[in-house]
Amino acid sequence: xxxxxxxxxxxxxxxxxxxxxxxxxxxxxxxxxxxxxxxxxxxxxxxxxxxxxxxxxxxxxxxxxxxxxxxxxxxxxxxxxxxxxxxxxxxxxxxxxxxxxxxxxxxxxxxxxxxxxxxxxxxxxxxxxxxxxxxxxxxxxxxxxxxxxxxxxxxxxxxxxxx
Amino acid sequence: xxxxxxxxxxxxxxxxxxxxxxxxxxxxxxxxxxxxxxxxxxxxxxxxxxxxxxxxxxxxxxxxxxxxxxxxxxxxxxxxxxxxxxxxxxxxxxxxxxxxxxxxxxxxxxxxxxxxxxxxxxxxxxxxxxxxxxxxxxxxxxxxxxxxxxxxxxxxxxxxxxxxxxxxxxxxxxxxxxxxxxxxxxxxxxxxxxxxxxxxxxxxxxxxxxxxxxxxxxxxxxxxxxxxxxxxxxxxxxxxxxxxxxxxxxxxxxxxxxxxxxxxxxxxxxxxxxxxxxxxxxxxxxxxxxxxxxxxxxxxxxxxxxxxxxxxxxxxxxxxxxxxxxxxxxxxxxxxxxxxxxxxxxxxxxxxxxxxxxxxxxxxxxxxxxxxxxxxxxxxxxxxxxxxxxxxxxxxxxxxxxxxxxxxxxxxxxxxxxxxxxxxxxxxxxxxxxxxxxxxxxxxxxxxxxxxxxxxxxxxxxxxxxxxxxxxxxxxxxxxxxxxxxxxxxxxxxxxxxxxxxxxxxxxxxxxxxxxxxxxxxxxxxxxxxxxxxxxxxxxxxxxxxxxxxxxxxxxxxxxxxxxxxxxxxxxxxxxxxxxxxxxxxxxxxxxxxxxxxxxxxxxxxxxxxxxxxxxxxxxxxxxxxxxxxxxxxxxxxxxxxxxxxxxxxxxxxxxxxxxxxxxxxxxxxxxxxxxxxxxxxxxxxxxxxxxxxxxxxxxxx
Numbered sequence: 001x002x003x004x005x006x007x008x009x010x011x012x013x014x015x016x017x018x019x020x021x022x023x024x025x026x027x028x029x030x031x032x033x034x035x036x037x038x039x040x041x042x043x044x045x046x047x048x049x050x051x052x053x054x055x056x057x058x059x060x061x062x063x064x065x066x067x068x069x070x071x072x073x074x075x076x077x078x079x080x081x082x083x084x085x086x087x088x089x090x091x092x093x094x095x096x097x098x099x100x101x102x103x104x105x106x107x108x109x110x111x112x113x114x115x116x117x118x119x120x121x122x123x124x125x126x127x128x129x130x131x132x133x134x135x136x137x138x139x140x141x142x143x144x145x146x147x148x149x150x151x152x153x154x155x156x157x158x159x160x161x162x163x
Numbered sequence: 164x165x166x167x168x169x170x171x172x173x174x175x176x177x178x179x180x181x182x183x184x185x186x187x188x189x190x191x192x193x194x195x196x197x198x199x200x201x202x203x204x205x206x207x208x209x210x211x212x213x214x215x216x217x218x219x220x221x222x223x224x225x226x227x228x229x230x231x232x233x234x235x236x237x238x239x240x241x242x243x244x245x246x247x248x249x250x251x252x253x254x255x256x257x258x259x260x261x262x263x264x265x266x267x268x269x270x271x272x273x274x275x276x277x278x279x280x281x282x283x284x285x286x287x288x289x290x291x292x293x294x295x296x297x298x299x300x301x302x303x304x305x306x307x308x309x310x311x312x313x314x315x316x317x318x319x320x321x322x323x324x325x326x327x328x329x330x331x332x333x334x335x336x337x338x339x340x341x342x343x344x345x346x347x348x349x350x351x352x353x354x355x356x357x358x359x360x361x362x363x364x365x366x367x368x369x370x371x372x373x374x375x376x377x378x379x380x381x382x383x384x385x386x387x388x389x390x391x392x393x394x395x396x397x398x399x400x401x402x403x404x405x406x407x408x409x410x411x412x413x414x415x416x417x418x419x420x421x422x423x424x425x426x427x428x429x430x431x432x433x434x435x436x437x438x439x440x441x442x443x444x445x446x447x448x449x450x451x452x453x454x455x456x457x458x459x460x461x462x463x464x465x466x467x468x469x470x471x472x473x474x475x476x477x478x479x480x481x482x483x484x485x486x487x488x489x490x491x492x493x494x495x496x497x498x499x500x501x502x503x504x505x506x507x508x509x510x511x512x513x514x515x516x517x518x519x520x521x522x523x524x525x526x527x528x529x530x531x532x533x534x535x536x537x538x539x540x541x542x543x544x545x546x547x548x549x550x551x552x553x554x555x556x557x558x559x560x561x562x563x564x565x566x567x568x569x570x571x572x573x574x575x576x577x578x579x580x581x582x583x584x585x586x587x588x589x590x591x592x593x594x595x596x597x598x599x600x601x602x603x604x605x606x607x608x609x610x611x612x613x614x615x616x617x618x619x620x621x622x623x624x625x626x627x628x629x630x631x632x633x634x635x636x637x638x639x640x641x642x643x644x645x646x647x648x649x650x651x652x653x654x655x656x657x658x659x660x661x662x663x664x665x666x667x668x669x670x671x672x673x674x675x676x677x678x679x680x681x682x683x684x685x686x687x688x689x690x691x692x693x694x695x696x697x698x699x700x701x702x703x704x705x706x707x708x709x710x711x712x713x714x715x716x717x718x719x720x721x722x723x724x725x726x727x728x729x730x731x732x733x734x735x736x737x738x739x740x741x742x743x744x745x746x747x748x749x750x751x752x753x754x755x756x757x758x759x760x761x762x763x764x765x766x767x768x769x770x771x772x773x774x775x776x777x778x779x780x781x782x783x784x785x786x787x788x789x790x791x792x793x794x795x796x797x798x799x800x801x802x803x804x805x806x807x808x809x810x811x812x813x814x815x816x817x818x819x820x821x822x823x824x825x826x827x828x829x830x831x832x833x834x835x836x837x838x839x840x841x842x843x844x845x846x847x848x849x850x851x852x853x854x855x856x857x858x859x860x861x862x863x864x865x
Binding site for chain 2: 046048049050051052053054057060061062065067068069098099100152
């Protein structure tokens with residue numbers, strides 16, 4: 001009985017979060033990430049480097065006693081790195097109990113993108129949109145919707161060799 | 164057998180308690196088997212344990228376990244009451260241990276959420292046969308009494324069986340004033356009628372002095388049908404009033420209908436009463452108290468009262484909660500440092516603050532110690548378990564081995580205990596199987612017939628040493644060497660390898676996975692599993708042997724995983740922590756002591772000995788201004804008899820650190836060599852904990 005109630009409330013919260021995306025900016029593009037994955041947004045913190053990691057993993061941070069890794073999304077997408085400034089943010093996401101911080105240029109806003117406004121990315125490019133699972137249309141703007149699962153779980157073997 | 168009504172906490176408790184009781188019983192049996200007769204306290208204790216398991220498993224509707232426990236209980240009832248002579252105690256122990264194994268298996272199934280579907284009928288049958296053999300040795304006058312306690316499905320007519328829960332005091336029977344007859348009917352389809360009825364009886368336990376019910380045996384499968392068809396009829400004698408009894412009964416769950424009447428010695432009651440008296444007198448021949456079963460119940464109660472008075476009160480807490488507490492205390496230690504060493508306080512004269520801060524520091528460190536000590540568990544339990552392994556192995560292999568336990572009281576972190584139980588069992592098994600010779604062979608070698616395995620635990624600094632020593636034939640050096648060569652595990656010439664190194668070859672993975680190893684080297688099946696398990700808790704395993712005299716395996720295990728004493732060092736902007744136990748010394752090097760070989764490997768001469776140098780900034784690609792040896796510091800570390808000089812910028816200081824694992828994501832991405840984990844420093848920054856064994860490997864393979 002209690003389970004059912006819990007399930008309902010879970011469904012409800014999932015419902016309110018459904019179709020909502022946190023958008024952030026890297027360079028000139030806007031990206032969106034499903035809000036249900038986002039735990040919090042924090043300012044830049046001192047990062048402890050971990051040796052032998054791929055270049056896009058900047059290290060680990062201490063988030064109130066919890067130690068989480070941070071990934072520079074810029075570098076992950078093979079864009080040139082940029083000096084961090086006071087607008088640089090860390091978006092902490094949690095997927096299947098794995099927490100990770102994403103370093104982004106700026107965080108923009110939370111917007112709702114209905115399913116019918118999301119289109120599948122064209123499959124012509126070979127590598128570029130591996131982490132994009134959809135393109136959301138908001139007015140005249142376009143937001144690239146990230147596949148957080150792939151972002152976390154597909155390790156790029158080749159970048160390990162660069163060290 | 165549906166357990167959908169069973170709620171989880173109750174199930175957990177059942178599993179926990181039963182497992183504990185079974186372990187306790189195993190110990191008792193093994194301890195008593197040696198003396199080839201069971202002490203009467205032991206029999207009482209076993210009887211009590213079986214009784215408890217029977218009761219609780221019946222409660223939880225695990226009927227197979229319940230009936231099996233019942234059969235065992237009967238067996239010990241006979242032992243206890245009749246003290247039969249010439250009992251084959253070895254066979255008895257075998258049977259009972261087999262039964263316990265069955266129950267353990269069933270409980271494991273239950274724990275995993277599977278249906279407890281094992282079939283114990285064979286076991287029960289052999290228990291019955293044994294029961295009959297020992298029963299056959301005593302006079303038939305007691306048979307009547309015995310059949311009272313025996314299994315419900317036995318051939319005697321069911322109406323003869325009595326199922327008493329009451330605490331009858333014979334003298335009081337006549338003085339009781341009121342007799343009631345209550346008939347309870349439960350809602351249709353409420354299920355588990357017998358259990359509900361049992362609950363009613365239990366509720367009445369304190370109010371009624373004496374009661375009988377129809378159906379009498381609530382354990383019996385038929386009882387469900389009888390209750391749902393005819394209702395549950397209860398006769399009770401009490402000096403409480405009708406209202407009081409009514410109030411209790413009316414609260415029964417799923418009750419449809421209740422009839423409660425006061426009766427004046429109804430025929431039914433008298434019938435039951437008479438039968439009761441007969442059985443009472445019967446048993447009174449042997450014992451003064453009314454009936455064996457009740458005596459047990461009374462004794463049990465008395466015992467519990469006694470033990471609760473004398474024993475320290477103990478509660479069981481889940482390890483997860485302890486882990487959480489540990490984490491929190493760790494956080495607090497760091498938070499305390501953050502407050503007291505806050506940079507904002509620099510240069511301020513704060514006498515009162517300093518005083519308060521000192522107090523706080525004292526309390527936090529005490530708190531930390533206490534939490535640590537809570538997690539420490541003596542090794543005794545784990546060691547005792549080995550008795551069982553030993554016994555089974557000896558029976559199977561016809562060997563005679565005794566187990567000697569030393570230092571059982573040594574305490575180790577609970578997490579670690581869980582990791583070493585299996586490896587220990589494996590090592591003991593190996594020792595018996597391959598180490599200890601057959602008794603006849605031992606005699607021809609001039610050794611005592613009885614082999615000895617010594618299991619010893621002792622503290623050594625921050626580690627616990629567990630030593631498994633046997634007086635068997637030892638390793639065969641040549642065979643190990645030949646095998647290692649064949650497998651390509653060694654390249655060096657024979658004289659360049661010490662005996663100790665040879666013996667430790669058996670611990671290498673790949674060495675033991677070969678099936679031939681058992682007959683081949685005499686040791687090693689699953690040895691690499693043992694090594695892996697021990698390494699998982701940060702332990703080290705070494706093997707030594709004297710041919711013909713025996714083998715010694717030493718496990719070196721850290722006391723705890725959670726907190727280590729560490730030396731913080733700085734390289735560039737990064738901080739690292741080295742476990743203090745690994746540090747031999749640290750010094751500022753003289754440039755003259757540094758030697759560079761043609762491959763650009765740097766080495767250092769210290770008191771005539773040469774050690775290789777590892778530049779931390781080099782291997783971890785850290786930017787630092789300190790690249791000259793004379794500017795930085797050398798920390799000499801040692802692990803597993805190998806020494807290495809680590810070059811860092813400077814020492815920051817010594818501190819107790821709470822070890823945290825690197826985030827899963829990092830671990831999944833790559834296993835960084837030489838990093839054991841990370842920790843938070845007083846200022847909230849993160850320091851990486853170095854794994855010395857890993858760093859030494861770095862240097863060797865580089």
